[in-house]
Structure formats: structure tokens, C-alpha cells
Amino acid sequence: MSRWGLTIPLTGLSLAEHQEIVTSLPALGYTDAWSAETNGTDAFTPLALASQWAPELRLGPAIVPVYTRGPALLAQQAATLADLAPGRFVMGIGTSSDTIVERWNGIPFEEPYKRVRDTLRFLRRALSGEKVKEEYDTFTVKGFKLEKAPDTPPPIVLAALRPGMLRLAAREADGAITNWLAPKDVRTVRSELGEEPELIARLFVCPTENADEARAIGRWMIAAYMTVPVYKAFHEWLGRGEALKAMNDAWAAGDRKRALEVIPDEVVDDLVVHGSPEACRARVREYVENGLTTPVLAIVPGGGLSAADAVRALAPDA
Structure with missing residues (x-):
């Protein structure tokens, strides 16, 4: 198993309470920490902390919505994380949902495919240090240039649930992120993404018998x-x-x-x-056997285990 990720923050713990757990992850066999952004913490702050607590981990947001921040601010935040974790940060972007974008943030959820495509193309240029002056289909950027572009521009991966976005990820991004699927569904996703690009999936894991x-x-x-x-x-x-x-x-x-x-x-x-932690680990490996590159465990409290105990019990080296 080459990669084994964990979703942070863990349910029921404050960010400050994560330091000991995050610091322990590399020794347990975890290679990645991925955040999310819905109605809790923002996507970037947990990763900024993790970058200092566990310098060995690869880090990424899964995902940051392309609507709720302007393109330039997205580039700034990606560049900041790339500076904190050089060579270890992956930028994950996606449409999010109409609930988060429109109902919660009052932003029209329009032309999601084009918005992701345009944001991806803009970020490629901005994170390489280029001054961007471009009229995209869904927004216009008039002369933005990062004050300090990352020495190593981060890979960009796309949240992709269906063929159109999966094909865009295959053509122009460095991989795809998905979730809420069964091991057998990985093959369906791979049929559109292709065999080569990295495929990341958040897997909801409840360690209880x-x-x-x-x-x-x-x-x-x-x-x-x-x-x-x-x-x-x-x-x-x-x-x-x-x-x-x-x-x-x-x-x-x-x-x-x-x-x-x-x-x-x-x-x-x-x-x-x-199931038992052993059964859960075996099930996660089924996803990998079906073509998943990077499983990212989202631990759902259950079985009477504390968050820290669940992290240890579900580690690949347990």
C-alpha cells in the first residue's frame, strides 16, 4: 500500500487537540492528511497546522469550492500552503454543491463544469509565477501575479463525480477526488478517468462490529x-x-x-x-485493489473508540 490518508479534523476534537494525533500519523503508516470544507473548519487552517506538526505528511484540501473564494485568493492560499509544505501540498478544487454555494453563501451555482475548468487553468498559470490577464468564460482576471510563486507549483486535482469532470481531470489536472462509492464503483470511475492519473477517495469508516x-x-x-x-x-x-x-x-x-x-x-x-478495525482495513484495501490510488479515511465515531484510538486501530501498520 503506497498511500493511506486521514481526514482532518476528526469529529469531536478541537484543532488544538489534534497536535499529538497528527504528529503520530507518519509512524503509524499514514502518508496523507486531507481536509474538507462544508460547515466546520475551513479547508486550509488544519493543513497549515499539520504542515508544522508532521512535516512528513502530504497535505491537501478535498476540496476547496471554486465559487466561494475569488481566483486570486485561491492562488494565494495554495501558494501559502505550498510554501509551508514544499513538494508536499496538493491543491484540490471542485464545484462543491448548490447547498453550500448558493443557499449558504448566496453565490449563483452556475456553469459548474466551466467554472472548475477556468479555475484550474488560471491556477496553473498563477502558481507558475505568471502574470495572468485573461477573460475566461466564467470570470475575468486583470493582471494578477503572485508576490511569491511556489518554487515547486503544487499538483492540482479535481473533485469529479461523473464522466465530464473525470475526463477534464484526466486531460488537464493531476488527478481526481471522489467519495461516497463502493469498491466496485472504482472501476466505473476509472473507466472515465483512465488508469494513469491519481485517484483519491474519501472513505467513511465506522469501526464498530x-x-x-x-x-x-x-x-x-x-x-x-x-x-x-x-x-x-x-x-x-x-x-x-x-x-x-x-x-x-x-x-x-x-x-x-x-x-x-x-x-x-x-x-x-x-x-x-x-466492522472490526481489521475488517475495515481489509475493506479499504478492496478499494485499492479495484484501482483507487489514495484512500482517505474519514473516521465516523462508533464502537466506543476515542478518535485517537480509532486512528491507531485503523492505521495500515496496525
């Missing part, structure tokens, strides 16, 4: 994600449209309780890794 506990947690998470249009479309493409139809219908009708009840156990077991 109580299947009812794991499935109850998983149903809440699946309902929250799979009713969002981008994820609904993703799973229709993957072939789960019929399996999730009853959930989506109940959710659309405002019946949240019913929506949870009708999610099949098989779907939860497909999409949420659960």
Missing part, C-alpha cells in the same frame, strides 16, 4: 448527501438510482423519517466501511 449502530449512522449521512443533486446524479450514473428512489421521493415530500427507513441495508454496507 455493531452493524445496526453503523447502519443507523450511515443512513443519516447517506440521506444528507444523496439527496443533494450532484450526489443524486452520481449514484444514478453508478446504477443506484432505483435503490435510492424511495429515499429521494420521501425526502422530496418532506418525510425525513421515512427517507431514512427506506435506505436499503445493502446500500449502507456498500458506501460505509464498518
Whole structure:
């Protein structure tokens, strides 16, 4: 196993409480730490701290929305992390969702494919030190140049859930990021991305042998994600449209309780890794065997383990 990542921050811990855990990660066999950005911490601050706590780790946001910061600010933040972790930072960008972009931030969620493409092209030029003056389809930049471009421009990877974005990642980026998929789905994603580019996936892992506990947690998470249009479309493409139809219908009708009840156990077991720590590690390796380059564990509290204990129990070298 070449790479084994962890999502930070961990649920239930403040950023300040992460220092000891993050410092321990390389010795446990973790190679990467990846942040996220929804309604908790921002994507960059946890990585800035991790860059100093564990200089061996590769770091990246999975992902930063391309709408909620201007292009120049995205370049500045990427350059800052590249300076803190030279040669060890990967910039992950994506559309995010209409909920985060439009409902929470009041920004129109328009032409997502073009916005990601344009941001990728701008960042390539800006992070190489070029002065950018360009009219893109979705924004215009008039003469921006980084005060200090990174000595080593960071790779850029794209959040990609369906063929169009996967093909863009294959053509112009350094890899793709996905999530909420089963091991068998990796082959479907690879069919569009190709065999060569890096494929990163956040895997939700609940280390408990109580299947009812794991499935109850998983149903809440699946309902929250799979009713969002981008994820609904993703799973229709993957072939789960019929399996999730009853959930989506109940959710659309405002019946949240019913929506949870009708999610099949098989779907939860497909999409949420659960069981003993040994079983969870074996399941993660199934993803790799099917073509995943970099598994990134998102630890879901369960089984009575503390966050630190779960990190240790799920380490590849455990």
C-alpha cells in the first residue's frame, strides 16, 4: 500500500487537540492528511497546522469550492500552503454543491463544469509565477501575479463525480477526488478517468462490529448527501438510482423519517466501511485493489473508540 490518508479534523476534537494525533500519523503508516470544507473548519487552517506538526505528511484540501473564494485568493492560499509544505501540498478544487454555494453563501451555482475548468487553468498559470490577464468564460482576471510563486507549483486535482469532470481531470489536472462509492464503483470511475492519473477517495469508516449502530449512522449521512443533486446524479450514473428512489421521493415530500427507513441495508454496507478495525482495513484495501490510488479515511465515531484510538486501530501498520 503506497498511500493511506486521514481526514482532518476528526469529529469531536478541537484543532488544538489534534497536535499529538497528527504528529503520530507518519509512524503509524499514514502518508496523507486531507481536509474538507462544508460547515466546520475551513479547508486550509488544519493543513497549515499539520504542515508544522508532521512535516512528513502530504497535505491537501478535498476540496476547496471554486465559487466561494475569488481566483486570486485561491492562488494565494495554495501558494501559502505550498510554501509551508514544499513538494508536499496538493491543491484540490471542485464545484462543491448548490447547498453550500448558493443557499449558504448566496453565490449563483452556475456553469459548474466551466467554472472548475477556468479555475484550474488560471491556477496553473498563477502558481507558475505568471502574470495572468485573461477573460475566461466564467470570470475575468486583470493582471494578477503572485508576490511569491511556489518554487515547486503544487499538483492540482479535481473533485469529479461523473464522466465530464473525470475526463477534464484526466486531460488537464493531476488527478481526481471522489467519495461516497463502493469498491466496485472504482472501476466505473476509472473507466472515465483512465488508469494513469491519481485517484483519491474519501472513505467513511465506522469501526464498530455493531452493524445496526453503523447502519443507523450511515443512513443519516447517506440521506444528507444523496439527496443533494450532484450526489443524486452520481449514484444514478453508478446504477443506484432505483435503490435510492424511495429515499429521494420521501425526502422530496418532506418525510425525513421515512427517507431514512427506506435506505436499503445493502446500500449502507456498500458506501460505509464498518466492522472490526481489521475488517475495515481489509475493506479499504478492496478499494485499492479495484484501482483507487489514495484512500482517505474519514473516521465516523462508533464502537466506543476515542478518535485517537480509532486512528491507531485503523492505521495500515496496525
